[in-house]
Amino acid sequence: MRDWTLDTIVWVTDRGFSSEENSHYLRQGDHAYILGESSAPDQRVKAAPSRPGRYQDVAENMRVEEARISDTDRFVICHNLESAVRDKHMRTQLVTHLQELIADTDTLSDFKRGEVRGKIADKLGPNRHLRTTGAGKLRIDHARIKAEENLDGKYLLR
Structure with a gap:
């Protein structure tokens, strides 16, 4: 990647990658990341999707909501109505x-x-x-x- 002269790299992972160890590694550095979360043992992660809030429509069958659980954790809840x-x-x-x-x-x-x-x-x-x-x-x-x-x-x- 050095040959590409990139200024910023954003790590994007699906739920299969987001083990606690991998998530911890990405969070401790100055990396930008988007992690797909699975049913994680972290109670804050489990609680985020069930919290009431205001969704914004972003597509015909998709709406999203931001949920800040702490000063450092920002979640985006994606709700696919067809799913x-x-x-x-x-x-x-x-x-x-x-x-x-x-x-x-x-x-x-x-x-x-x-x-x-x-x-x-x-x-x-x-x-x-x-x-x-x-x-x-x-x-x-x-x-x-x-x-x-x-x-x-x-x-x-x-």
Whole structure:
């Protein structure tokens, strides 16, 4: 890159690159960057997309909002309205499928119910919406579904 005589370099990464280690490296220098954020362990990152705010339309199916979480962290929340509809549809299909998988499992023995739980654990989509009660019963995780609804069609840039 030295041969290009660039004055400024802006690092742009997708969600697959934005590990905590990589993000920390870029933030500690004087680099300019745009990071696509995934579901990161940082609670501030998780909270940003669900915060109420004022979106600005930037395209027919896209609106954005700036969210400053701290003096150093600036996020842009991108909300794709078409993706939001698709996300809701996909989740509805997954939950319907999960309901079919766990129907009548209350009548099974603990061992058989454990087998059903193990089969669902291999399926990322349905497993995400499953919870197990203290008594070992298989239930839909409605709190998780509600939390996901707030994120339909949204992705986060740092």
